[in-house]
Amino acid sequence: MLLRNRPTGRPTADNFEIVSRPMPAVAEDGVLRRTIYLSLDPYMRGRMSDRPSYAAPVALGQPMCGHTVSQVIESRNARFKPGDFVAGYDGWQQYGHSNGVELRVLDPSAAPLSTAIGVLGMPGLTAYVGLLDIGQPKAGETVVVSAASGAVGSVVGQVARIKGCRAVGVAGSPAKCAYVVNELGFDACVNYKDGDFQAALGAACPQGIDVYFENVGGAVFRAVLRLLNANARIPLCGMIADYNAIDATSSPNLRPLLVKRAMIKGFIVLDHEDRAPAFLRDCSAWLRDGQLKYREDIVDGLDAAPAALLKLFDGENFGKLIVRVSADPTRS
């Protein structure tokens, strides 16, 4: 699936074009794999634009980017043999081919394959680095995370709980809030669409807010600023409320940062690959012993990807949004 043109505001199906190309011949050291899962993530909106950002945009006429889980079907590379499962970055394609340097072999008996693009993948690492390295939560503190039922937010809150913090989620429906509290074990979850969100958030954070994992921007950020404790930390990893805005929206007045000696720090998970070993060790263990749970929102077929991507911006996904490009042979 190629990026045909750049969206103004919300992406549409018209921004994409499906083409069929001949299967590449496997080069020396090459590895050819079939895509099983494609991850859909908010950052993709940025790659569709050509405004300056931390990564180059997807070129027009090129396949749209994305994290993938694949199975090797042909290999001339000693690191891979047919049948291996790999995590990679093959984008919105049914097949990928490269020398494999960017691929990581997955053990399907250790964790479900799809976790490699979710709780044990980039979203999980984003949560881990942002919460622990930038947010530096201490036991007893209150951690608030927006998009709490999503791929990143769900890990943030659960890790906050594991670290002894009060975890308060913000989500966009009663069903999501119930899931966040009942299934993920957050202490509370507030629906930002409710009438008096500010009061509800205040009630959910009787000791104020020490860490706010900023995932969405907009009105949630405004309400949080009013509840910050002294020396609060705000890891800023996304502002999805704003990604489709044609003109940049304003942010709330930042005076609370001054009064509360608070810190906001933007971060990009790509800068923190050095933390991947610790992340994989910790989160794999928490996953195995049931302390870390996750939910997936799976759509079938690459054709469905453009419409599915919009669900992220409308808050309509419920759990990690994944396209099943082809059948997962490890899952019945």
Added chain:
Amino acid sequence: MLLRNRPTGRPTADNFEIVSRPMPAVAEDGVLRRTIYLSLDPYMRGRMSDRPSYAAPVALGQPMCGHTVSQVIESRNARFKPGDFVAGYDGWQQYGHSNGVELRVLDPSAAPLSTAIGVLGMPGLTAYVGLLDIGQPKAGETVVVSAASGAVGSVVGQVARIKGCRAVGVAGSPAKCAYVVNELGFDACVNYKDGDFQAALGAACPQGIDVYFENVGGAVFRAVLRLLNANARIPLCGMIADYNAIDATSSPNLRPLLVKRAMIKGFIVLDHEDRAPAFLRDCSAWLRDGQLKYREDIVDGLDAAPAALLKLFDGENFGKLIVRVSADPTRS
């Protein structure tokens, strides 16, 4: 001078009331001093309000607060003798009396007395801590500071130069800009009232901005955000553009923080008294050897204080704003 009522928006003379009270009898361990200099600073606007902040407001009917330089006229405290000069916090009063625990004795031969409320006082420490501890400038980086001719900004830029950085000021008149470059030695200074401020700031920062010492808020912050380099740091010590706003204004969209992995951190100089010895050592030395210069804007008489305070918010002061409450015997 008492705080009579709380301002809505801009303070006026009507918010204050001059009263005469009998001279206090000097208590055991007490020290009575005559105010020579009273510092006027932007934070005073916050103390006139009763909205929540990092420090309690001045109570109605009580003397307005402020840093002072005074001369001891009577002492029953072994630490002080008549004639001593002291830095303290006696507020808008002609005389102060206390047990002296908060006073620091000044050596008038080491530096002019008035520097104790300026370049060697709270404004200087604010600049020192914010720039060095939070901004962490590295040689070769570009440091931008707003209110560059003021008490804090002038120190920020000069210390940035001493540390090998490119120092770029922002100020509000051609005369201030000329002073900042020609007298203080900044590499450039841009007038924020000029038509194309954004372009002028960009031209003054050809390598982008690594540290922005945020002193004012408003439009300058917006222009700076567009020029941030990766991993930029923004110590936030004041938002004077907003202090008199009745409704909080909004801030620019914070997406650049994310893209540039930038950090904003609010700080209050009161939290950093532990840095005072290093600050006094360094800045006293730089002052003596001529690397650190300063300018004072002195008004005479406590009666003039209310109107003078407004100069800060209108950008009409040129240099550290000081009220000379009584004659300085060390200065002819």
